[in-house]
Amino acid sequence: MAEKADEGNNESSKIKDAPATFKSKVWTYFGFYSTADGTKLDKDYAICKNCFAKVRYTGNTTNMHSHLSRHHPDLCEKSVTVAGSKPTQPGVDAFFQAKLSPSSARAKAITNGIADNMCKGLRPYSEVENEGFRFLINVLEPRFVIPSRKYFAEKMMHALYAKTRAKVESALDTAERVGLTCDGWTSRATESYMMFTVHFINEDWEIESYVLQTRAMQESHTGAHISDVLKAAADEWGLQAKKPVVVTDNASNMCVAIELTGYQHVRCFAHVLNLASQRALKVASVAKVLAKVRRISTFFHRSTSAAEALKRNQKLLGLPNHKLITDMPVRWNSAYEMMSRFLEQQPAVCANDISSAEEMVEALKPMLVATNIMCEEKNPTISVIAPLHAQLLRNTTSTEEDSPLVREIKGAINQDLSKRYQSEVEKDLLRMSSALDPRFKSLLFLSPEEVQDTYVKLKSKAAALKEGDPAPCGDVKEDLEDEVEPQSSSDTDTTKKRKSALVDLLEIKQYQDAPSLPLTEDPLLWWKSQQHAFPLLSKLAHMHLCIPGTSVAAERVFSTAGDIISAQRSSLTPEHADQLLFLKKNMNI
Known part of the structure; x- marks a missing residue:
């Protein structure tokens, strides 16, 4: 034993410490032999001071770390930061921590979090390859191995889509009737898409809205092709039995498409x-004023010196520090905003008085x-369209006090609005x-005769709903004018129907006599509290008020689509765009 100890001491004495420039803590356990002439260190191999094993040295400490971790795990200790001093280099064990298993709860939670961030934050799949992102994850959890972008694109998104789709389908199962919005869009990659959203009222009298799908359309956007895509979407989501009502813009191909579906x-x-x-904005005198204001706004946007002068004038005059706005051709209200901002900043702009600008803003405000x-x-x-349409027609009727410019604006708007919603079917639905x-x-907003006609049709629908008959029933009013008492035993069923019709009529009468709800109140909350008092009408309300009055929901999704299919992701496949x-x-x- 003494001989072995002497041999170890002799061998240990031959090992020279590493140069002082070698800062890694691993050199506490390794050194070098001297060359044969003893003039310098032999750096081809590092020598373990514990077992005297020779470890190949290639300019880094990887091989030494591996040797210690494998043969001397007791020497792996955590780095200790001395109070008031700089942190020491991480210990050997920090480099060899066991990685999280992909199947562990911690790894799954982080992976799901990254996938959620990709969806909610509209981040590209390549985010997992970003140097800054990988550094952040390493700081938060050094043991986590980030999956590849292919894993997120082909597995995680499919799994999230399937899970979320199951929830949407479950929610749709409870809907009695649905409203659909449909619109087309072309991405920056010049690919055409057709978007569908669905809307319904749930059992708690809350409006629920979901994006159903965003499908690429390789064919031309004819009414027939759009009709096929719409029917396929309704079949795929099981909406045919829910008597969908489709809301679209006024494009002729959309109108043809819905007519072909029968919805x-x-x-x-x-x-x-x-x-x-837009028709009012194209009136010659209006367009002339808009052009003047647009030139002024564009000038202040392009000239930095003019912009600085505007700021100085705003401060001097105590005006809000707002920039001038330039309108966009596709959004009429951007012209209104441009005119309003110009009037607000006109003193600071030092422009000539454009008196007609104020008249234009006032005429377009409704x-x-x-x-x-x-x-x-x-x-x-949907319930707002008919009264709002009637109100706008009244507001755009010219009066003697109106200036020629205002008369032109009102006339153009009134003429265009007057030709809308002339179909009897559409008119009845809105009323x-x-x-x-x-x-x-x-x-x-209706005449007494039109009010009576509307409630007669509503009564007919209520009676059909009670009988479980989807087809319209006969005029209950005429039935009630007949004798109620049966003349023979064979008339019993007829009498029961008449009495039932009387009950339905009383329900409608009570509803009409109830105080109207203030415009600021939520009609769905009112129906939630009154559904037992008006069982038939509440079902009809459930089936009518779920229909959106605009296709804005689909258009807003396209705004999101523009963020997803960006210049950096223009090659995103239609399937992945739909899922995201x-x-x-x-x-x-």
Whole structure:
């Protein structure tokens, strides 16, 4: 034993410490032999001071770390930071921590978190290859191995899509009737897509909205092709039995498509407002004023010295520090905003007085208010169309006090609005929807004859609903004018039906006599509290008020689509684009 100890001491004495420039803590346990002439260190091999094993030295300490971890694990100790000193280099064990198993709960939670961030934050799959992202994950959890972008694209997104889709399908099963919005869009990669969203009222009288799908359309956007895509979407999601009502813009191909499907069609009221307002903006005298303001706004946007002068004038005059706005051709309300901002900043701009600008803004204000009302998503909007349409027709009727410019604006808007919603089927749907909204049930925008006609049709629908017959029933009013008592035993069923009709009529009468709900109140909350008092009408309200009054929901999704299919992701496949949009809009359910 003494001989072996002497041999170890002799061998240990031959090992020279590593140069002072070698800062790694691993050199505490390794050194070098001297060359044969003893003039310098032999750095081809590092020598373990514990077992005297020779470890190949290649300019880094990887081989030494591996040797210690494998043969001397007791020497692996954590680095200790001395109070008041700089942190020491991490211990050997820090480099050899066991990695998390992909099947562990911790690894799965982090992987799911990354996938959720990709969907909710619209991050590309290549995010996992980003140097900064990988550094962040390593700081948060050094043991986690980030899966590849292919793993997220081909496995995680498919799994999330399947899970979320199952929840959407489960929610749709509870819907009695649904409203669909449909619109087309072309990405920056010049690929055409057709978007569908669904809307319904759940059992708690809350409006639920989901993005169903965003499908690429290789064919031309004819009515027949759009009809095929719409019917395929309804079949895929099991919506045929829910009597869908489809809301689209006023494009002729959309109108043809819905007619071919046989679904009920409602034209987007926001689009109607845009068309009428755009027509007013094209009036020669209006276009001339807009051109002047647009040139002023563009000048201040392009000239830095003019922009600085504007800021100085704003401060001097105590005006808000707002920039001038330049309108966009596709959004009529951007012209309104441009004119309003110009009037606000006119003293600072030092422009000549454009007196007609104020008249234009005032004349267009009702259209802006109507547009903002129709952009609401949490409250029913189908019931707002008929009263709002009637109100706008009244507001755009010229008076003697109006200036020639205002008369032209009102005339253009009134003429365009007057030709909208002339179909009897569409008109009946809108009026009955308003009648089923406790805010508008008095139907003050209609004549007494039209009010009576609307409630007669509503009564007919209620009776058909009670009998379980989807087809319209006969005129109950005429039945009630006959004798109620049966003349023979064979007339018993007829008498029961008449008595039932009387009950239905009383329910409608009580509903009409109830106080109207203030415009600021939620009609769905009112129906939730009154559904037992008006069982038939509440079912009809459930089936009517779920229909959106605009296709704004689909258009808003396209704004998100533009963020997903960006210049950096223009090669994203249609399938992945569909999944990402679906998850972005539906993951929170």
